[in-house]
Amino acid sequence: xxxxxxxxxxxxxxxxxxHRGSSVPSVVDHPDRIGCKDGSRYFFSNNPxxxxxxxxxxxxxxxTDDFPDSRPYFQLTEPTTYINAPLLGLLGYFSAHY
Amino acid sequence: xxxxxxxRAGDTIHEFGWDNKHAGINVLVSKMxxxxxxEYFQSFKQxxxxxxxxxxxxxxxxQVQYSQGGLLVKSGGSNMQHVTSLSFLLLTYSNYLSHAxxxxxxxxxxxxxxxxxxxxxxxVTKLTNIPLF
Numbered sequence: 001x002x003x004x005x006x007x008x009x010x011x012x013x014x015x016x017x018x019h020r021g022s023s024v025p026s027v028v029d030h031p032d033r034i035g036c037k038d039g040s041r042y043f044f045s046n047n048p049x050x051x052x053x054x055x056x057x058x059x060x061x062x063x064t065d066d067f068p069d070s071r072p073y074f075q076l077t078e079p080t081t082y083i084n085a086p087l088l089g090l091l092g093y094f095s096a097h098y
Numbered sequence: 099x100x101x102x103x104x105x106r107a108g109d110t111i112h113e114f115g116w117d118n119k120h121a122g123i124n125v126l127v128s129k130m131x132x133x134x135x136x137e138y139f140q141s142f143k144q145x146x147x148x149x150x151x152x153x154x155x156x157x158x159x160x161q162v163q164y165s166q167g168g169l170l171v172k173s174g175g176s177n178m179q180h181v182t183s184l185s186f187l188l189l190t191y192s193n194y195l196s197h198a199x200x201x202x203x204x205x206x207x208x209x210x211x212x213x214x215x216x217x218x219x220x221x222v223t224k225l226t227n228i229p230l231f
Contacts, residue, residue: 009226059178062171082179091222098231
């Protein structure tokens with residue numbers, strides 16, 4: 001805990017989210033093709049993701065409040081539509097009525 | 099009412115997410131009841147009321163827990179889906195109640211629309227860990 005689960009927001013936020021586009025280098029930095037299985041070295045890398053997926057909310061911690069910032073813990077570090085979509089409604093409301 | 103049986107909206111009233119929409123159905127249909135337009139849908143509202151009560155901190159409930167850090171926790175993976183989708187329903191229900199000038203009966207106490215909104219807002223603040231509003 002004591003961190004943000006929204007990428008790019010707060011002083012501490014997830015750096016190694018389970019997301020292909022965020023974790024493999026961009027075509028600018030890596031013009032050569034990266035095959036499907038060639039993503040594994042980025043998946044297992046200890047480096048933070050090169051591309052920040054600003055605003056993405058990840059699965060986050062459970063009852064223990066522990067959050068291993070690690071791609072293989074995909075349930076905790078994956079940003080999904082079904083996490084992020086309902087949040088838009090909440091943020092929209094609270095930004096209009098605070 | 100036949101639809102409630104077909105949709106089985108009374109079965110798993112505490113679920114709302116990728117796999118199950120029941121809590122959402124009950125909340126949505128309750129709007130009609132709260133507007134006084136469909137009294138015969140009262141059972142949907144009873145389900146919604148029970149579901150909303152189960153989300154409130156301080157009320158012990160087998161389906162919903164709060165972590166020490168104050169985050170809402172339900173079983174099943176990817177917990178933040180529960181934080182966002184259940185907070186969304188709290189806020190939605192809060193608005194329906196406000197417009198109808200109603201509260202939710204939760205056993206010995208009643209939950210006001212302001213309380214539901216406050217719980218939802220606190221979860222959003224926990225999620226980002228920065229005071230957004």
